[in-house]
Amino acid sequence: MEWRDSGILLTSRRHGEAAAIIEVFTQDHGRHAGVVQGGGARRMAPILQPGAQLAVSWRARLEDHIGTFSVEPIQSRAAGLMADALTLAAFGTVTALLSQGLPEREAHPQLYAHTITLANSLALGSDWLAEYVRWELLLLRELGYGLDLDQCAVTAQRNDLAYVSPKTGRAVSRAAAGEWADKLLPLPDIxxxxxxxxxxxxxxxxxxxxxxxxxxxxxxxxxRQLPAARARLIAALQRRFN
Incomplete structure (x- = not known):
């Protein structure tokens, strides 16, 4: 079994004396893990940084084996991501949610494309907050829990949408919410x-x-719970804006 793809590095951990096990989110093969021989060597440290864009070749004797990766660097984002604590917290949340939330070896091309766009925005230090919110909305949809925000679940109107039902994931207008507003989730314009x-x-x-x-x-x-990285991101946002 063998394939080639490009992907963004999510995690890397040492394996044995000189190897590393990496996890990449690829365009055509989804979240995929494999062993990089020599990946624990010092010369590989600049390449195997979270956020790096890699050209990867995966090979295994059988499809269900972990297999081995050969990697070539395409783009490093490390310097940009580490330039700001809030940016780094956001990217750490992205990698944690993908690593824990995506089924392994299942392609999600639209989410992959948006993840690359978001990672580039984070690395460049551009305005990424709205883009990150849209990324989480897309992640929910890809996992089968997309929110229905097009119209009010009660009146079918499309204006003055202000809340989301925690039971159905559907939008609710301000007028339709009435006395139930405090039991609903916020729906900001973003x-x-x-x-x-x-x-x-x-x-x-x-x-x-x-x-x-x-x-x-x-x-x-x-x-049972979300990755701790996401709580750290919320805390970092609140500190920055306060």
Whole structure:
């Protein structure tokens, strides 16, 4: 068994004296792990940095074996990602959610494309907050828990949408929410394709996406809680904006 692909490095850990086990999110083969012979050597350290774009060749005798990777660097994002603590926290959350949330060896081409775009924005230090929120919304959809935010679940109206039902994942208008508003999740404009109007609406958006990740998507995968990296990101956002 053998294939070639390109992918973004999610994790790398030492294996034995000189090898490393890496996990990459690839365009055509999804999240995939393999052994890199010599990956634990000092000369490989600059290449096997999380966020690196790699050309990978995977080979194994049988398809269900872990197999081995040959890797070639395409693009390093390490310097840009480590230039800012908030940026690094965001990318650490991306890699943790992908590593723990995606089924192994299952292609998600749209999510892959958005992940590359987001990683580039983070590494360049450009405005990435709205893009990150859209990335979590897409992750939920790819995991089978996409939110229905096009119209109000009660009135079918498309204006003044302000909440999300925690039971159905559908939007609810301000007028339709009525006395039930305090039992619903916030739906800031950023989740509807709007711009970041305030620091608070970023945290509100992540509160809502986080609810469905924690209570729907991740339990279905056998996880009791979200990666700790995501809580650190929320805390870093609140510190930065306060």
């Amino acid at each position: 989740m509807l394709g709007g711009v970041v109007s305030s620091p608070e609406n970023v945290v509100q958006a992540l509160t809502t996406t986080g609810y469905f990740l924690e209570h729907r998507a991740f339990p279905a995968l056998g996880h």
